[in-house]
Amino acid sequence: MFVDSLVDRLAEHPGQRMRFLSRDGGTLVKTYAEIHDDAVKLMGELRDSGLGAGDLVGVLGPNSYEWILADLALLALGCVPVAIPAENRSGAAQIGGLVGAYRLAALLLTQPLPDGAAPPPATAVLTDRPVKLDPVRHADAPVLPPGVRTIAFSSGTAGTQKGLLLTDDGIANTVELSARAWQVTTDDDLAIVMPYSNFQQRYLTYLAIWTGCAATVVPPEIMFQAFKAVEPTIILGPPSFFELLHNRVMAADPADRVEKGRGWLSMYGSRVRLMYTGSAPVPPAMVALFHELGAPLYELYGSTEIGWIAMNVPGRARAGTAGPPVDGIAVELGDDGEVIVRADRPQVVGYVYEGVETQDAVFLPDGRIATGDLGVMEDGFLRLTGRKKNVIITRSGVKINPAELEAGIERALPGVRAMVALPDGAALLACVVWTEDLGRAAEAEEAVQRLNAGHEPSHRIATTIVRPMAELTVESGLLTRNFKIDRGAVTRAVWRSGDR
Known part of the structure; x- marks a missing residue:
């Protein structure tokens, strides 16, 4: 088994290292030798507490050494780590409820509870060693399908957080494919x-761990300061990781x-040799600018259900596309343009907890997987055009892909983010534009009117709302933890509140 062997794999590169940076600069x-020994020790404590193969064990808390150590130890024991989204962390009562809600045998916390509260039953704090708990x-x-080794959750933009059943073979495939495509060596970080x-x-x-390269864990709040010091070689992130430079240059x-x-x-360090972005619409002009500057920024596309689907690589890349399909992936387009994938070794075999009722619509009977994304193929390169669930249907039955309108606004106004919607009870389109400078409100409205002139009446935006970029954060709820705009949250916060 692949994930079971990760702890042993650490011993093959004992001198390699991982770094964990904290927001306070520590x-x-x-x-890897120390991580191996610490994982073996934690395995013993968990085993002595009664945990073993097949047990569902939650891990909750912000990124830390304790988090990944628990994950590795649980996988080596044959347990099934359940990665609880960090936003679930609050008081002892709520944390205690997670054990029952997810039918966990135990829950491991990476940090002490607020106010020094005692851990609820079947819960342990990993900074308090040795770990002792009574599993439930x-x-x-x-009952999990064969081969399932861990459970993760979707970002929850549809209002629910699907529990995704990840398999050992699917995880191994994603690791192996990445190692080949990116030519990862022990010199990488x-x-x-x-x-x-x-x-x-x-x-x-x-x-x-598998390739024997280094890894550095950096809090997003200090990543640009940290990158200069820690010098990573490979960076993956949403477009927001790279928009700062683009906006600064364009200004x-x-x-x-x-x-x-x-x-x-x-700001990204002097050693970076690969930058990858995806998970949200990527402005082609941003990628083109990075290439003009000599920076190796490429787009790629994947989902937790499948793994990597398409990927640009040096020597075979086209800005504005997600790249050609990767090995082991066949892409076809539905009648409505939905990207449908057949994967030799998909990462996920189904859902658990929330989302089970949608499983048959995603995992199709003939082995194909519906992504919910819209796209087109251009000379073997996949270009994404939006999300199927976000398509707006007007009262007259016209279908509008808001992503295409949003991309037009962001091209016309570099340095902004936009969201187009049909507000509740309205018949006309409206858009929200987020900018660092609220003085650009008139500029935004003028740009939208110019774009309207090139659209059919049904696709014209009647109302433009300009908001401060500072509110567009994960903490505000307007972004998911994958840094995607949560359209439902924006609708509630902007239109339903009447705060325009």
């Missing part, structure tokens, strides 16, 4: 920024943009 460095056995615990409760960050850690005097932009690239 750094914890652990060699639930008569209605879910993978940057890990997003929460460990997102499966992509855990898989990057597995990739580092500079045109005569100085390239020279200044090359200097500003140092």
Whole structure:
């Protein structure tokens, strides 16, 4: 089994290391030999507490050494780690309820409870060693399909957080494919920024261990300061990771943009050899600018259900597309343009907890998987055009893809983010534009009117609302933890509140 062997794999590169940076500037460095020994020790404590193969064990808390150590130890024991989204963390009562809600045998916390409260039953704090707990056995615990080794959750933009059943073979395939496509060597250092409760960050850690390269875990709040110091070689992140440089360059005097932009690239460190972005619409102009500056920024596309679907790589890339399908993936387009995938080794075999009722609409009977994304194929490259669930249907039955309208606004107004919707009870389109400078309100409205002139009446935006970029955060609820705009949350916060 692949994930079971990760702890043993650490011993093959004992001198390699992982770094864990904290928001206060502290750094914890652990060699692979130390991580191996710590994982073996934790395995013994968990085993002595009664945990074993097949047990569902939750892990909850912000990124830390304790988080990944627990994950590795649980996988090696044959337990099934359940990566609880960090937003579930509050008081002892709510945390205690997670054990029952997810039918966990136990719950491991990476930090002490607020106010020093005692852990609820079947819960342990990983900073309090040795770990001691009394597992709970639930008569209605879910029966998992063969090969399932961990459970992660979707970002919840549809109002629910699906529990995704990830398989050993699917995880191994994603790691192996990434190692080949990116030509990972022991000289590399993978940057890990997003929460460990997102499966992509855990898989990057597995990739580092499997290939024997280094990994550095950086809080998003300090990533640009940290990148200069820690010098990662491979960075994956949403477009917001790279928009800062793009916006800064575009605001500079045109005569100085390239020279200044090359200097500003140092915010990502001087060793970076691959930058990948996806998970949200990527402005083609941003990718083109990075390439003009000599920076290796590429787009890619994947989902937790499948793994990587399409990927640009050096020597075979086209800006504005997600790249050609990766090995083991066949892409076809439905009648409505939906991207439908047949994967030789998909990561996920189904859902658990919330989302089960949607399973048959995603995992089709003939083995294909419906992504919910819209796209087109252009000379073997996949270009994404939006989300199927976001398509707006007007009262007259006209279908509108808001992503295409939003992309037009963002091209016309570099440095902004936009969302187009049909507000509740309205018959006309409206858009929200977020900007660092609220003085651009008139500019935004004028740009939207110019774009309207090129659209059919049904696709014209009647109302433009300009909001401060500072409110567009995960903490405000307007972004998911994958940094995607939560359309439902924006609708509630902007239109339903009447705060315009």
